[in-house]
Amino acid sequence: xxxxxxxxxKVEGRLSRPSTPSRITADRTARRAFFVITLFPIxxxxxxxxxxxxxxxPILSTYSLTDLLFxxxxxxxxxxxxxxxxxxxxxxxxxxxxxxAVPPCLLASIxxxxxxxxxxxxxxxxxxxxxxxxxPVVYGVWGLLAIVPFVDDVLAPLFDRWxxxxxxxxxxxxxxxxxxxxxxxxxxxxxxPLIISVIFEVFATVPxxxxxxxxxxxxxxxxxxRTVVLPQVTPGIIAAIVLGASRALGExxxxxxxxxxxxxxxxSIFDTAYPLPALIANNYGEMMSIPLYDAALLGAALVLLVVxxxxxxxxxxxxxxxxxRK
Amino acid sequence: xxxxxxxxxxALLVLAVALSACGNAxxxxxxxxxxxxxxxxxxxxxxxxxxxxxxxxxxxxVWADEFSKLHPGVQFDVQGGxxxxxxxxxxxxxxxxxxxxxxxxxxxxxxxxxxxxxTKDAVFPIISSENPYAEQMLAKxxxxxVFAGMYITGEITTWGQVIGDPSDTTPINIFTRxxxxxxxxxxxxxxxxxxxxxxxxxxxxxxxxMVDTVIKDPLGIGFGNLNSIFDLSGGGLVPGIIIPPIxxxxxxxxxxxxxxxxxxxxxxxxxxxxxxxxxxxxxxLATLGKPEGLTLIFIEWILTDGQQxxxxxxxxxxxxxxxxxxLAKLK
Numbered sequence: 001x002x003x004x005x006x007x008x009x010k011v012e013g014r015l016s017r018p019s020t021p022s023r024i025t026a027d028r029t030a031r032r033a034f035f036v037i038t039l040f041p042i043x044x045x046x047x048x049x050x051x052x053x054x055x056x057x058p059i060l061s062t063y064s065l066t067d068l069l070f071x072x073x074x075x076x077x078x079x080x081x082x083x084x085x086x087x088x089x090x091x092x093x094x095x096x097x098x099x100x101a102v103p104p105c106l107l108a109s110i111x112x113x114x115x116x117x118x119x120x121x122x123x124x125x126x127x128x129x130x131x132x133x134x135x136p137v138v139y140g141v142w143g144l145l146a147i148v149p150f151v152d153d154v155l156a157p158l159f160d161r162w163x164x165x166x167x168x169x170x171x172x173x174x175x176x177x178x179x180x181x182x183x184x185x186x187x188x189x190x191x192x193p194l195i196i197s198v199i200f201e202v203f204a205t206v207p208x209x210x211x212x213x214x215x216x217x218x219x220x221x222x223x224x225x226r227t228v229v230l231p232q233v234t235p236g237i238i239a240a241i242v243l244g245a246s247r248a249l250g251e252x253x254x255x256x257x258x259x260x261x262x263x264x265x266x267x268s269i270f271d272t273a274y275p276l277p278a279l280i281a282n283n284y285g286e287m288m289s290i291p292l293y294d295a296a297l298l299g300a301a302l303v304l305l306v307v308x309x310x311x312x313x314x315x316x317x318x319x320x321x322x323x324x325r326k
Numbered sequence: 327x328x329x330x331x332x333x334x335x336x337a338l339l340v341l342a343v344a345l346s347a348c349g350n351a352x353x354x355x356x357x358x359x360x361x362x363x364x365x366x367x368x369x370x371x372x373x374x375x376x377x378x379x380x381x382x383x384x385x386x387x388v389w390a391d392e393f394s395k396l397h398p399g400v401q402f403d404v405q406g407g408x409x410x411x412x413x414x415x416x417x418x419x420x421x422x423x424x425x426x427x428x429x430x431x432x433x434x435x436x437x438x439x440x441x442x443x444x445t446k447d448a449v450f451p452i453i454s455s456e457n458p459y460a461e462q463m464l465a466k467x468x469x470x471x472v473f474a475g476m477y478i479t480g481e482i483t484t485w486g487q488v489i490g491d492p493s494d495t496t497p498i499n500i501f502t503r504x505x506x507x508x509x510x511x512x513x514x515x516x517x518x519x520x521x522x523x524x525x526x527x528x529x530x531x532x533x534x535x536m537v538d539t540v541i542k543d544p545l546g547i548g549f550g551n552l553n554s555i556f557d558l559s560g561g562g563l564v565p566g567i568i569i570p571p572i573x574x575x576x577x578x579x580x581x582x583x584x585x586x587x588x589x590x591x592x593x594x595x596x597x598x599x600x601x602x603x604x605x606x607x608x609x610x611l612a613t614l615g616k617p618e619g620l621t622l623i624f625i626e627w628i629l630t631d632g633q634q635x636x637x638x639x640x641x642x643x644x645x646x647x648x649x650x651x652x653l654a655k656l657k
Contacts, residue, residue: 077521144535149542176499176543178528253531261504261529272528282505282531 049305056299059292068299074263076293083303085263089180089273090307092266093255094248096184097191102241105195112196113203114225125200132193140257143186148258151185152177156270172270176260181269183259187251191244198243202236203229235319242315249308252277276304371399372620378412378425381447381508381551382609385639386425389632393624400620409508413439416612422621424612427508440616442652443608444628446642448596449509449516449549450586450605452537452567456544460568462489467573467580470602474517476500476547477525485545501539501548504529508607513549515604541566549605552592553640561589574602596642609641622656629653 071082260272
């Protein structure tokens with residue numbers, strides 16, 4: 001006991017240790033408090049979903065769910081609220097972003113975790129983390145100034161010459177650099193640091209004994225990584241990709257600055273798209289005076305939430321199956 | 327022992343800071359009546375809260391500054407947020423005045439919204455000065471039908487159609503605004519549409535991006551507000567853009583009063599009505615019910631002495647008739 005505590009106890013008039021039952025009560029109270037605090041985020045998700053649902057009710061009760069989810073025309077002033085272009089736009093941009101980000105991120109994190117010198121790692125890691133700290137709006141401006149012209153001047157002619165005529169998904173459909181590809185590239189750079197740092201941490205959890213045992217058998221370093229380390233960390237890699245994808249699904253400002261915002265169902269990576277977050281950000285607060293528009297936008301938010309929840313549930317299932325198989 | 331001293335010291339520090347904060351706060355509160363007392367020659371005092379259209383926001387801050395100089399007892403709380411926010415805030419009674427950069431809708435009037443026009447603004451088409459067809463456009467102009475074909479119906483997709491040469495199939499890169507904006511709504515109305523959602527084209531986020539995008543794209547066409555396409559201090563257009571003349575009288579020629587290269591010409595054409603409306607538009611202030619008291623005095627000041635600050639900020643002052651009309655409406 002330090003001096004302070006002693007004096008405090010003396011002030012109370014008796015010098016004794018707290019009795020055991022009171023300590024148990026304190027422990028129990030603390031446990032309950034922690035439980036409530038843990039429950040809070042879970043409740044928050046429920047509250048948000050319910051609130052969105054209530055606010056979107058006017059539109060959900062006016063139109064059938066199939067009309068809303070599969071309708072292709074977005075003309076709120078004519079009472080047409082088709083979310084399909086937005087849902088597909090969200091998925092297209094996210095898919096392109098993930099597709100571009102995952103392979104290089106995986107290789108970079110393997111290098112950092114397995115090959116790199118401690119000094120290289122000490123320099124490269126903070127710089128990569130810094131990429132994650134750049135505000136999305138800065139990425140958006142960079143996309144506008146650098147990526148959109150790059151897609152327009154370099155990638156579009158390239159794809160047009162080699163792939164466009166044969167594979168519709170790569171056909172150059174419009175002559176500006178705005179579109180899914182530009183959005184995907186910006187997203188890929190934005191989510192890269194997240195994916196790299198998660199995969200890197202996962203690699204660090206593999207015990208060194210395994211590596212040493214494998215190397216002692218005469219394998220090369222790459223063989224060790226491929227046959228010993230990678231099977232151990234596959235769930236972690238999946239988790240990292242899911243994290244990146246969740247981040248990409250919700251990314252708003254950086255994407256809306258370069259994606260073109262045309263509410264049409266995309267057919268090619270050079271098409272423009274209109275992701276759900278962009279729809280909400282562009283119109284929220286501006287159209288409140290039009291009946292149903294407000295409800296439609298909150299409906300869009302609900303759809304986005306549902307898409308992300310479904311996505312997370314699916315990936316959790318994949319992860320669990322993988323772990324069980326092992 | 328040392329720990330104890332530290333504890334005491336830190337407690338003292340906290341106390342000192344708290345006390346000093348109180349000490350600061352107390353006189354600040356007591357100075358408010360003093361200001362009113364010193365401004366006894368001017369009995370105006372109070373706070374006016376305003377929110378709404380970004381287009382009007384910079385103008386409103388100038389007005390608020392100037393008005394506060396005349397009446398030191400008046401405080402302003404000016405926020406942006408967009409015309410929709412201004413409208414909802416006004417209807418909810420959260421602000422005294424809403425800045426609305428579009429026409430007021432009937433369903434808004436039915437909720438008790440009263441409005442007056444305080445300035446005129448206009449949307450102009452813009453192309454890059456690198457545009458290979460600029461010469462022909464400056465000679466012939468572009469008719470309203472062609473704009474409608476580009477932006478609303480989608481019938482016009484090539485520059486050949488614009489200049490009347492069917493063999494030229496160079497595509498037009500049509501740009502619109504992705505964020506909800508009064509400018510886009512006016513532009514849609516000019517093309518015969520009803521709302522921003524009727525506009526075709528690639529959506530660019532925000533007015534500055536729109537101007538930059540058009541500057542960089544020789545085959546692009548977009549539109550912008552007066553105050554973003556003219557260099558307000560120099561009086562010329564922002565370097566890199568041209569206004570393709572709208573052929574207002576449909577004679578197949580761009581006449582001298584249809585071509586705007588300096589601020590004065592464009593402002594003049596908007597003010598005297600030569601430039602069609604839409605795309606010219608009145609910017610409005612909305613209140614819940616007829617304005618009274620301080621709010622009324624402020625709006626009347628905007629319609630009279632406040633008009634002198636408009637041009638510098640890229641807005642067109644009301645003509646004397648329009649001024650009289652707005653003032654009569656307030657009575």
